[in-house]
Each structure stands twice: as C-alpha cells, then as structure tokens.
Amino acid sequence: MAANPRLEINVGKIAGNTAQVAQKAGANGVNIVGVTKVCCGAPEVARAVKQGGAAMLGDSRLENIARMKEAGIPGPYMLIRIPMQSAAAETVRLADYCLLSDVVTGRILGAEARRQGKTMHVIIMVDVGDLREGFWPNQIPGAVTELAAVEGLAIAGLGVNLTC
Template sequence: MYPLLTVNLDHMRKNIRTVRGLCAAHGISVTAVTKVFRGDPRIAGVLAEEGMTMLGDSRVANLARMREVPAEKWLIRPPMLTEIPDLVRFGDASLNSEMCVVRAISEECLRQGRTHRVILMADLGDIREGYIDYDELIEAAGETDRLPGVELYGIGVNLTCFSFIQYDTEKLTLLADLRRRTEEAVGHPLQIVSGGNSAAVDLMLRGGIPEGVNNLRLGESVLFGKERAHYQYLPDTYADVFTLECEIVELKEKPSLPWGTVGVDSYGKKPEFTDRGEHRMKAVCALGKQDFDAETTVPCDPGIIMLGASSDHLMLDVTDSEHSYKVGDTVKLQLGYFSTMRAFTSEYVTKQYTGAAD
C-alpha cells in the first residue's frame, strides 16, 4: 500500500474555482494542464466539471487516457511526426512550430475525416520551441490557413521553462502585435492567443497582460494554488491537494555527519552535511528519487528535517518532532509540482482520492 499518494479532490475543486475566477476577471481563458497527473481521467473529469473546457498535455498517450472527458484537448508540446495519427485521433488542437508537421497533420486529418486546430508558437526569448523569425511565423500562419483539414486556431508563447526568461508586459505586447499582424495576413480573427503558463499569473494579477492576449495554459496554479513567478500561494487556495505517505523501515540514533572519505554523487557533485550533533534520531523510509522529488517536497510534520534521498531510500531526522515515531509508522509529505509528477509516473506509488462529490 505504501508509498501512498492521496489526492484531495475537494481542495482541488476550490483551487480550480479560485484560479478560474481570477483569470475570468482579467478576460483570460484557461487551458488546464494535465501532465502532472498523467492525464488521469478522474482528475481531468473534476477539471471539466469545474468549467475547464480546454485541457492540455505534453503526451498524446495522456490525451488518449482522457478521451471520454468532455473538454477540448490540446497537445502542448510540438508533435512528433511519428505520433500524428494518434494526435489527430485523440487531440483537438496542438502547439506547432514546424510547417512540415502541420502539413502532415493536414494529410492525416483528410485520411481520418477530422479537423485539427493549430496554434503556432513564437519564441520570445526562452530559446525553447517557437519561431524566432516572426515573418516566418506570419507566412506559416497563411499556409496553415489554406491547408485542408486543419484550422488556424491562434498563436502562443512559452517562457520560464528552459532559460527561465520572465514574463513581462513588453514581451506579451509583442505577442499581441503578432496577433494583429497574423490577423491582417489571413483576413480573419484568431480565437486563441495563448500567453503562457503559471509564471504569467502574477503579471496578470498586476494588470500587466495586454489586450489581445486571451489564454493561459495553467497547471501548477490551478492544481496547487501557486503562481510561479515568485512561487507564492494564491489567496483562498489549498497547498495540500497532493500528499504522499511513506513507511519507516529503520529508526536509529546516528550522528549527523558521515564518517570516511566523501565522494561525489551520480551527478558529479559532492554532498554537504550539517553538523547537528552526535546523537540524532534518523528514520529511513521506503521511498526514493524514482518515486518523488525531494527538492519539491516538505514534511507535514514541522519537526522533521529532510536529509535527502537515494533512488529508493529517504533519510529523515525526526529528533525534533513532537511525535514519537517507530518502525512501521508512516510520514506524510506535502508534494510540489515536480514531486507530484514523479509520484504519478511511478508504478510503485499507490494512488487514492478523497472528497469526490460536490
């Protein structure tokens, strides 16, 4: 049964409502990003029930898992040529930056008798996906608009995920201007101008998203109640939607410092340790990096110090806890975004849900 990931659906609903309301007040539609939970249909269904009419994921396999969820489904990573038949079958829209891929989508749509919506991406400085030559983007929009089987849905941008270039009004004003130029080129309005991810929420709340940008692709803020520019929790949201319990398999008094010659870890880095004395109560738990991310995880017990993890062991210092732990007890952890993603990906982690009804 352990490790055990618990999803609090009631708290999730509250976060969804809060963030959707904030975005609506600023004229922003939301594409809820589902990759952190691998497109789990039960969670995706909650998003749809709470008014999220567009869902986005970076893997076609997850779009297929959500096939019965009543929402428009976007692939939010540029498609692989080899997955286009499944993309057209399970996805309604996709983010694109290569015309050879858009042409292949068009051909597959004709084969399947379907229509697929295309959003063309502009690179505004993060040097990840997107056109850096904006004239080329305009030309691509014109060709997309003429292709059979596909619909030019809009344009978009992504920042902060690779080079961590931050969102600002100047960059999104450039995106809004690209909207104007694209609309002039194709002769009709674009439905979607997608201005980014949860790192753009703070800018939105400060009134910094310009007119013409009308969509954000949000995962962390919707599910965790957190904006990513300053990593602050939004008012009226819950931070405990995803928690993970792990079992203690060893509990012994040990020194805080190791002894012997310290080498480097798997990443070539030499670990560092804090001297807290010779007599510390250490717990070893049956949980490791294969199942969670220690850097984005916090123990729910404030008296526990997280010391670190190997691939399948988690080391904790429980000396200062008010609770008296023993072998076989469990420790509850509050998960952040990347830790939740890893827990959902691990087949060794059991998943359970609480508070499904509304």
C-alpha cells in the same frame, strides 16, 4: 498506513481551486486549459478540473489523453507540446488542439485531419529567444500565411514558451 511514498489528491480542492481560477479568468474573457500532465491524466483529477470550469484539458502525452477519453471525460483536449510527425494520426485522433513549430508538420497534420474527417486546431509557437521551440518572430507572417492555406488545419492562435 502504507510504507511506500504515495500522493493523495483532494479532488474537491482541485475542483474548487479550478472554479476560482476559471471564474477570475472568465471575468476577463479568458478560458482556461486544465493541465493534467503532473498526474499522468488521472481521470479523477481531469473530472475535477472540468467540473471546476476548465474549458479544455491539456496534457503532454497522448497516452494520458487517451486515458481520459477512455474514462468518458469530455474534451476538448490539447496536446501541450509539438507532436512528432510519426504520431500525426494518433495526435489528430486524440487531440483537438496541439502546438506547432514548423510548416512541414502542419501539412502532415492537415492531411491526416482530412483523412480522419476532422479539423486540427493549432497554436503556432513563437520562439522568443530561449531557442526552445517555434518560429522566429520575423517568420510568423509567412508561416501563418502558409499554414492558413492547409486544409484540415485551423489556426487557434499564437503561443510562447518562456524559460520553461
């Protein structure tokens, strides 16, 4: 037995638990995103989550998404944070979806998506009072109007981050 701490992951249980959640969610018309950030995008975990029925894989780090893609695990993939403007090219190359909290970043992502011949799907974040990220609720209509006009972007929905 190893002397160092280690984490053992039962991928069979991950797949089984994912299947239960996916079935219950699917019965209500909801698809799930299997988030792999706690295991740094470990391909064996991502594979189990997809096998269990997750419609998409999500991670907070582009390098973890790259790791899963390099392992041949099919997407789509979601960057579950706001991308840095300086990482727009890598975000569009690796992720199919990302969170978005400002129009300028949306324009940059749209331009990069056009350059790469892709569409970047965005979830527009709404700040609900925890001052963490997103547009204020009264800014949403204007932001949606502006972002909907950006070629290369597709608005996938609205999101909130509450006390995370």
